[in-house]
Amino acid sequence: MPELPEVETVMRGLQPSMEGAVIKEARVNRPDLRWPFPERMAERLTGARVVALRRRSKYILAELDTAETLLIHLGMSGRMTVSGDPLGQFVHEHPQAQKHDHVIFDMANGARITFNDPRRFGAMDLLETATADSHKLLAVLGPEPLGNDFHEEHLIAAFRGKNTPVKSALLDQGIIAGLGNIYVCEALYRCAISPKRKAGQISETRVASLVPVIRKVLEDAIAAGGSSLKDFRQANGELGYFQHSFDVYGREGEACRRDGCGGTISRITQSGRSSFYCGKCQR
Template sequence: MPELPEVETVRKTLKKLVLHKTIDQVTIHWPKIIKNPVEVEQFIDALKGETIVDVGRRGKFLIIYTETFALVSHLRMEGRYGLHPGDEPYDKHTHVIFHFTDGTELRYRDVRKFGTMHLYKKGDEFNYPPLIALGPEPFSEEFTVEYLTEKLRKTNRKVKPALLDQNLLVGLGNIYVDEALFRAGIHPERIASSLTEPEITGLHREIVATLSEAVKKGGSTIRSYVNSQGEIGMFQLELYAYGRQGEECKRCGRPLEKIKVGGRGTHFCPNCQKV
């Protein structure tokens, strides 16, 4: 599933492609993707004649802003947006098409059909699911060492599941939690409330640094991720832990291991990240 760096990269490229384009019509081939409004025809009618004025992001969610509405889109496992000529054929996995007045089309393609779209009046998008309960952004002023300390000290969960909780902090998923924990030298099975002040300070620093570096590299291309122009991310070349089980640790040379933590495949170095 795309995490903050991948979604931020999609946001940047998508904004370049669709800003100031006006929607002439919307075609929906898989209605279950539309979660709000309940009636798909209301979704279609609301967007007719609307012009895209911005593309934002909240955690792992894209927000496509028109003059009147905010379209909150979650890509989930396989969702992709792409801009195409109107006369270009599309395949069976293309489920939503935004037809623009200039003859181009923004197409949403999703092999697994797990993606979702919620349409709200602009300004209401943060007052309803799925955005209402999200925690702070990792790059925001709200995400301080003090905030992270307070949240981790209040939970007896293992640190990895705690960091995956989008109510605690948005944007982190399996890849970047493994990377941040490795860089901070913290075992993923440590109980969150047991972390010391220096450990939490280091973890905060590595969360921000890891995500910042990943955004600069366009995210990590793991399996099928590409941005809105079909370009792959390159941060996977910088990974220390994720997906490298059995390979030598870049710091100590010991083989990396993979275990299950909170039901998620988890990569770590047993030497650099001791319990």
């Protein structure tokens, strides 16, 4: 599933073609994805101007001039790609329609935004803009790891007395919004913290050290266009490249890259997810 860097990359890729532009025509080719589309979604979107695009956790939010906000979740295999962009940043001709093109936005500026999702785990909804952040999917989220509300004091307080493994704590969206399996593994490696350590038993100094490292891992991934392991594509259809920089994720049995360590990357299962780490230098 796309994590924060992938969703941020897609959102940034959509901005030049969508932000400030009018949706000339919205087409919805099926009644649902993970859940049913809102009533008259195509009608409500057609003619609306996209005032602003932003990301919250793993959701893209398109604020419209109709006092509604379009919520988009890419799910496991969802892609949002741009064609016909008048700014010349993308492929100029619109591609032939594909089997899993479920939602299409033809913009008044000539761009076309296509939401393609073979596995149909993605989702869209329309929220009242004034109360969007109190929607049940958004209200439960913790601070954004790249925002000012995510700081050392917050993480120390969140971990205090917590008896769950630090890997699970960092994946808790109520503690930090948007972190996923890949980037938690990478951040823990950079801090030399074992994913098996209980969150509440890690010293405050080491907990605090996670904050800048988490930010740096995410910033590095965004700069590389995210990670493409299976389905992910950027808005221009290109792959992300951060997977070539993984220190531990997917590297089971390979040598640890930390200078002087000499250890080997291991994989364990925690809460049904694979954790990759070096048992020698991560403690």
